[in-house]
Amino acid sequence: MEYLEKFIDFNKTELLIFDCDGTLMDTVWAHYKAWNDTYSLLGCVFVSNQEFVDTYAGTSGDELVKVLNHQLNYCLDVKKAIALKDEIFVKNYINKVKPFEKTLNIIKKYYGVLPLIVASGGETEVIRKMLAINNLTKYFVDIITINDVKLGKPEPDLFLEAAIRHKVAPENCLVFEDSEAGFQAARNANMKFIDIDKFEGKSFINEINGSIKSDSFIEYKIYELRNAFSTHSNIMFDKIFKEINAVFLILDSGLSKEQIYMINNFFDKFKIKYNSIIFESGEENKNITNVIKLITILDDFGVQRRSQPIVAIGGGVLTDLAGFVASIYRRGIPCIKIPTTLMGYIDASIGIKTGINFNQNKNRIGSFASPLCCILDSTFLRTLPDRELINGVGEIIKLGVIKNKYLFELLENHGVTSITDKFQNLLGRDILNISINDMIEELKYNFLELDLERIVDFGHTFSLVIEMSDDENLLHGEAVAVDILISSIIAFNRNLISISELSRIKELIKKFGLPISTKLSANKLYNSLQERVLHRDGYQRVPLPNGIGNHVFVNDINIDEISLALKNLNTFNRE
Ligand SMILES: NC(=O)c1ccc[n+]([C@@H]2O[C@H](COP(=O)([O-])OP(=O)(O)OC[C@H]3O[C@@H](n4cnc5c(N)ncnc54)[C@H](O)[C@@H]3O)[C@@H](O)[C@H]2O)c1
CATH class of the missing domain: 1.10.150 (DNA polymerase; domain 1)
Known part of the structure; x- marks a missing residue:
């Protein structure tokens, strides 16, 4: 369980404090x-x-x-x-009532290493009984409850009492909590805290030349390797393919002849056997027919189950579909993803979601399946048409607006030149790295989407119908840009962002030539929201900007609010 060590500086942590209800016990x-x-x-x-x-x-x-x-x-x-x-x-x-497994694992691991304490807003008798019934009393050197202090959480009294009793400075205590009142109590006590609900980890996604690390119970590697297929370098071979004798290559039809030659050359040079097919890309090909076709081809080729991974080299459509096939063929065979579009590079290939469209619905069939690894080689972006690059920028703007003001400003100042340079210059590569870091930070505690409040869903509420509508003919990131604008207007109407922040968002979207209007009616957009409610298990859970770089989730957007936002959008665009 070395994952916790990432959060604990053992030289400085002297006391672990566990809240009881909701953190230690499922009560x-x-x-x-x-x-x-x-x-x-x-x-x-x-x-x-x-x-x-x-x-x-x-x-x-x-x-x-x-x-x-x-x-x-x-x-x-x-x-x-x-x-x-x-x-x-x-x-x-x-x-x-029973203890939570993951908290119990932490307790067992650190029992005897550091003193452990329960600090709970419950009554002494009840807490003690609960621990005794579950044989947990022995792990704790002290149990502090509301009966020992004047004020409960969010006041810091319970945690400070623990620090005082055990003669540890508050800043050297680490609190495990599950509720906002508990987090606030820890802040008030000047203590570090871990939100146990977001703490899923058992191991790492590790490595990206040391720059990206992530925690989760999912484990795979992400490598950033520029010119990965260059035969002048052994890096990719040494890191990834040394133990692999054969691969099945699925190559995107958008790759240039030179790129395909370079890929084949790499496997020839390192004497790795390969079969390859070219996949005709495009959203319309992300379907069940092509899943069956691909499975038939795998069967005909006789792909070995464990030792011949699929290597999917292409855009998000290809990596989503190939990842899905890999996850279901023989109940799962290994897959290496190598994105060649901006959308794939900063989003589609780095998570664990696979999928195909079905019944006019995006990604209606799919799976969570971690790849063997993901290799990020931004030199593939050199041949990507501008429209496809800008399509990927839609997702980067999303992150800037909802999570990272610095990224937003980087896009304002250097976004357009990054397109011109195909993200090959230093600032362009900075934008890529920050986006990937932000994306991984959001995914890493929630790979399986157990928490349905996801800020990466910003821009993905109304965009579903916008993207699937024949009237609009928009790419994924383009539809996301329209959604970002509509959602930002809703945020403005709720006083969450100022008029100048709204204007900056619109100007940024416009700057890239991304669309800023839609022909769809409020009814259609509302239907999209309703569909999202099903997807998000009964609640809207719509992330809205709360100032640039921050967010709130809302559950009460109604059709009138969407109508008003559409009206505002039209006026706004005429100004
Ligand atoms: N799994 C996820 O988490 C996730 C996240 C975001 C998006 N997606 C999915 O990704 C898909 C969109 O991906 P996309 O935008 O990459 O589209 P895409 O895969 O259709 O690729 C866009 C176009 O670029 C071409 N192309 C690919 N690499 C190229 C290169 N290096 N040079 C020139 N042309 C090249 C392709 O042939 C295609 O014509 C959507 O289906 C979306 O649902 C998935």
Whole structure:
């Protein structure tokens, strides 16, 4: 479990503090039920499960009852309500709660290495009982609860009490938490903290010439190797192909003769056997018919199951489709992805999503499948037409607006010359590296999309119908640009961004010649949003900019708001 060492500077960390409910123990559901039972026994209606999870998980019982008394005009006796709730919790639910596996793994790993403490907003008796039932008491040198301090989270008292009792400076404590109240308490205590929900890791994606590293339970390598296929260099052979005797090459029809010659030459030189096919690229070919065709070809060639990886060299369509075939053929064969378009380079090839379009829907069929590795060679971009480069820029603008102001400014100042130079100059390569880093940072804790609030979905709410519409005839990144603008107008109408920030976003999109309007109606865009609600499991979860470089998620965009944004877009474009 060396992954935690990335977060812990062992020279400076002296105490590990674990929140209990939601971090160590899977109790939120049980607390909700116990509160719900309590409130109904007292003749009051309690909040919904969702509201409890979103707003009150991590809040002390004392605070919760007081807030609800105030908000819902109840006059429950705080102490009595808490006592009743604890009684119900202990009687009906405590035997059923279990620890979270991943937290337990951390605890077992660091037990005996560092002192471990539980600091919880719960009552002493309840917390102790829960730990005892699950045989966890032995791991902790101390258990601090709300009964030991004056104020619960988000006040820092619980964590500071731990630091004082064990004579450790707050900055040398590391807190494991799951709720915003807990994070705030750690901040208030001047302690480092880890959001346990985003902490999935067991191992690394490692290496990109040392510049990109990432944590997750998914493991594969990403290499940045310029001129990877040059026969003057052994780097790619030594790093990747040394142990591989044969490969199955799938080459993008957009590659030049010289590029294909160079690729073949590489495998000839290093005496690696290869079969190859040219895949006719284009979104219309990302379909089930071509999946079957490819599987038939693999069968006819007699590809070896483990030792002859597919090497997919091409745009996002090719790497998505080849990755999908690799993930289902014989229940999964290895695949190496080498993107040759900007979209592939900064997005499509570096994650673990594969897919094909189906029934007029983008990526309706697909899988999560990590490649054997991904090789990033930006010299392929030299032959990419400008429209395809600009298409990829749509995704980079997305990252700039929603996550990284510095990237946004880099695009404002050097984006257009980077297109002219096909991203071969230093600033262009900076833009690529920052984008990949940002993208990996977003993917690495959430490869399987267990958390459906993803900021990389910015620009991907309305773009689905825009991209699939025959009226518009837009590429993926072009449709994303239109969506970015519509979403930014919605953000502006909600006072999340200023008029000057909105203008900067529009000007940046315009600067690249990306589209800034749509012929689609508000109804069609709303349908796209509804489809996203299905995809995002019942909630809109739309990321909107909150100033340039920051975000919020919203769940309440309605059709009137979309109509207004479209109207604003037209006026805005006439100005
Ligand atoms: N899996 C993911 O996470 C993910 C993320 C983003 C996008 N995507 C998918 O990626 C696809 C879009 O990818 P794309 O924009 O690369 O499109 P694409 O694969 O269709 O490639 C665009 C065009 O460029 C040509 N081409 C490829 N390499 C070239 C080169 N070096 N020189 C000249 N021409 C070249 C191709 O033949 C094609 O005509 C979409 O289907 C989208 O859904 C997937």
